[in-house]
Amino acid sequence: MWETLERSPTSFLVNLAMAKKEDRTAPLLQIQVKINEKLFLKDPDSTELGRKIVSEGVKLIDKIGFEELTFKKLAHEMSSTEASIYRYFENKHKLLIYLISWYWNWLQYKLTLAVFNLNDPEEKLLVAIKIFTHTYGGIPAQTPMDLEALYRIIISESPKAYLTKEVDTVNQEGAYLNYKRFTRQVADLLTEINPDYAYPRALISTAIESAHDQKYFSEHLPSLTEVSEGKKEEVRTFLTEMIFRTIQS
Amino acid sequence: MWETLERSPTSFLVNLAMAKKEDRTAPLLQIQVKINEKLFLKDPDSTELGRKIVSEGVKLIDKIGFEELTFKKLAHEMSSTEASIYRYFENKHKLLIYLISWYWNWLQYKLTLAVFNLNDPEEKLLVAIKIFTHTYGGIPAQTPMDLEALYRIIISESPKAYLTKEVDTVNQEGAYLNYKRFTRQVADLLTEINPDYAYPRALISTAIESAHDQKYFSEHLPSLTEVSEGKKEEVRTFLTEMIFRTIQS
């Protein structure tokens, strides 16, 4: 149905044209994942080194955790130097924000494409839930970014991106725009389904955070959830039920 | 109806006897908040200095944030020394875990007392929600611990206590027992109300985390929620509705 081709960690090509046979030779539609310029000192997508910082950064954070990450270690891992990395990102916190921003942008595209041909808002919502619970198969992205690792980072590190004393400043720089946009888009579906429901955004942000928490709990603090480890579908089932029951009129 | 008297940051007296006039002179029932011994090197509740570390620690974390906290700063704040603090807590992360553990223990007592004379599980649940959304007035605790500051710490720092690579080790040391116990207790109420509901714990842990998130969002990322800043009751309304609708059969 569609196909995604590699370009760089932060851009990807989506061949929507593939759907129609006569268009097979048409040029690919490139969707550039635009990341706010204030999130980096120098666009990591613009150079080989920059892209490596991002993709290796994902691997290393996934491996040792965000607190254990240092630019020195990362530099060593990719046989570069600390100083070089500092030219791209002010500090490791900004790198994390960049990755998270990238993730939400990617999910947004996934969502946009996935609901493209759907009309029923309930169906759309089901797809949206699949997407943020990481149970939506479609749209393969062949980016050098390890998406599974990135998802694990989202689960276990993303609250650290906003739970900091600098939230307000960083927020003004647009760090969380992509997350907000995604949330709004899904929340709007709730409103389509039931215009009278008073807390669509609160419910979606709750569900998104819960998706991550429940996965994490199932692995590390299993007595906080009935979801069992490894069963991706269970989180989705739980949240789908929660959302639909909550918004019913 | 009852009264809480000061003792130390980690223990408090609750005068249940006050309820009955004839018992006015009866000795107070002391409820010791028992904190797992593995969470500290030396019981901070056992000495003046230890208690000060805890109460000043709360103030300082609230003021500058957890990442900015250092034992040096804390020592300076309380005119003591770094080395002295290290005699009580292995590191600042353990201090945070201690505070959080203390908080959940305190909520547990609040809950136990508050539902004491209630029979209807739905009523009990309403009270439980009030308690974890911080909208339950009752039970004043006159502890030197600044409870409002502690609550702000819970909101903005508590995920950091479990989102770490050492979760599993720390978990084995019983760091999260109080949180788990509280969650279980509330989840059991859901089961009482509807024995067929499949995800009581997941729903309660979701609601508890959401209570914190929504408050945080309303202050710092308002487009993620309809809850407006400062309106405590709104989070409760949102979550009460969500929970009751979700568990209905």
Add this chain to the structure above:
DNA sequence: TCGTTAATGATAGTAAAGCTATTAAAACTA
């Protein structure tokens, strides 16, 4: 009241983290 012990304070020191600056080599561009 003395002597012992435990708790704290004072001081010092170490390794790593979190940067910044300087220079030189390499790569790419005009």
Add this chain to the structure above:
DNA sequence: TAGTTTTAATAGCTTTACTATCATTAACGA
């Protein structure tokens, strides 16, 4: 080929996150 940009290499500085030592004081028991 000269000039500009990018990266690597190196060094250095401040702060964090500890650990160790020792003197002083308070507490406590005989």
